[in-house]
Amino acid sequence: xxxxxxxxxxxxxxxxxxxxxxxxxxxxxxxxxxxxxxxxxxxxxxxxxxxxxxxxxxxxxxxxxxxxxxxxxxxxxxxxxxxxxxxxxxxxxxxxxxxxxxxxxxxxxxxxxxxxxxxxxxxxxx
Amino acid sequence: xxxxxxxxxxxxxxxxxxxxxxxxxxxxxxxxxxxxxxxxxxxxxxxxxxxxxxxxxxxxxxxxxxxxxxxxxxxxxxxxxxxxxxxxxxxxxxxxxxxxxxxxxxxxxxxxxxxxxxxxxxxxxx
DNA sequence: CCTTGACTTGGAGCGCACTCTAACGTGTAG
DNA sequence: CTACACGTTAGAGTGCGCTCCAAGTCAAGG
Numbered sequence: 001x002x003x004x005x006x007x008x009x010x011x012x013x014x015x016x017x018x019x020x021x022x023x024x025x026x027x028x029x030x031x032x033x034x035x036x037x038x039x040x041x042x043x044x045x046x047x048x049x050x051x052x053x054x055x056x057x058x059x060x061x062x063x064x065x066x067x068x069x070x071x072x073x074x075x076x077x078x079x080x081x082x083x084x085x086x087x088x089x090x091x092x093x094x095x096x097x098x099x100x101x102x103x104x105x106x107x108x109x110x111x112x113x114x115x116x117x118x119x120x121x122x123x124x125x126x
Numbered sequence: 127x128x129x130x131x132x133x134x135x136x137x138x139x140x141x142x143x144x145x146x147x148x149x150x151x152x153x154x155x156x157x158x159x160x161x162x163x164x165x166x167x168x169x170x171x172x173x174x175x176x177x178x179x180x181x182x183x184x185x186x187x188x189x190x191x192x193x194x195x196x197x198x199x200x201x202x203x204x205x206x207x208x209x210x211x212x213x214x215x216x217x218x219x220x221x222x223x224x225x226x227x228x229x230x231x232x233x234x235x236x237x238x239x240x241x242x243x244x245x246x247x248x249x250x251x252x
Numbered sequence: 253c254c255t256t257g258a259c260t261t262g263g264a265g266c267g268c269a270c271t272c273t274a275a276c277g278t279g280t281a282g
Numbered sequence: 283c284t285a286c287a288c289g290t291t292a293g294a295g296t297g298c299g300c301t302c303c304a305a306g307t308c309a310a311g312g
Contacts, residue, residue, distance in 0.1 A: 007289075019271055022290090038278055040289050053238065059231040064269065081249070085242045088235055095232045099225055105185040106221045109214055112179070116211045123207070133259075145301055148260090164308055166259050190299065 004034070004042035013043075014051045021051070027064070029054060029071050060095045130160070130168035139169075140177045147177070153190070155180060155197050186221045 011018040021041075024030045030051060033041045043051075057067050070087055073080040137144040147167075150156045156177060159167045169177075183193050196213055199206040 017271080018289095020269085023270065026292095036289095038289075040278080053234065056231040056234040058269095060228055060235065078249075081242060081246060085239065085246070088239050088242070092232065092235055092239065095228060095235075099228050099232075102186055102221060102225050102228075105182040106218065106225075108179065108182040109186065109218055109221070113211065113214050113218065116207060116214070119207060120211070123204075143301080144259090146299085149300065152262090162259095164259075166308085184299095 004036075004044060005048070007041045007043070010041075010043040010048065010051070013048055014055060016051070016055070024051070024054065027068065029064070029067055031075070057091070060091065061098060062091055066091070130162075130170060131174070133167045133169070136167075136169040136174065136177070139174055140181060142177070142181070150177070150180065153194065155190070155193055157201070183217070186217065187224060188217055192217070 005013060007018045007021055010021055014021070016024075021030070021043075025033060025041075030047065033043055033047055036042050054067060057070070058064075066087070070084060073084050073087070131139060133144045133147055136147055140147070142150075147156070147169075151159060151167075156173065159169055159173055162168050180193060183196070184190075192213070196210060199210045199213070
């Protein structure tokens, strides 16, 4: 039930590359993953859940360094709950601002598209 | 009325750095800007408008190479209207997808925040 | 005339987040 | 037993988008 995945299987499951999974472990984003007797990595469901959350942070544009901070706080335990909350709240605000910016700037692109549409009609109608 | 701006003034007006403005010109994103007798750049309102649009493309994550394509099409004239439309439409779709992705992944972060909130209440309530 | 400071150029350098390489060890199918 | 795919590591390389540097030109103020 709690199947242990190889690095390739974990890559497939998380959408990251095996290279990236090893890289994340090297830089301390992921705590050393359990090993088989051969020394090969074996990812647990907990590992995958954490990597999934990391994925959400990355997908929302959090820099690696900030994720390392967050991971470090998490390892320090429950006493860092407030700091972790603050970190995530700051990130949440940044992402919301980024979405707003995307929407604003996309608006200008869409305006240009409407202009092009008009010109195409004009050219066709001659 | 159509004040000609120096590179510094243009930087301030567009929010880009003077370095970046020169860089954009070098790589062909911006056509060679007019010069004063001294050889110094003088940006017109048209230049600024175009740079403003470039800004929207960049702010929505279009890679430089794609912007170069778009700029090249524009220089080729009216005959490329359909291609430019296609390029911008593809970009529009990509940005909309990116916004959706941000919102989805942000949701996971917000869920974590709600969990933290609960834990803080629990800790306070003992 | 001299200094100061903004401008010019081509090219080198940087920070980020991977991504790949080399050299080696492991394990399973035929 | 032999292939051969897959795993390991430290460290080097890549691509992007700037960002800065060196060496020089030019204009205005004292």
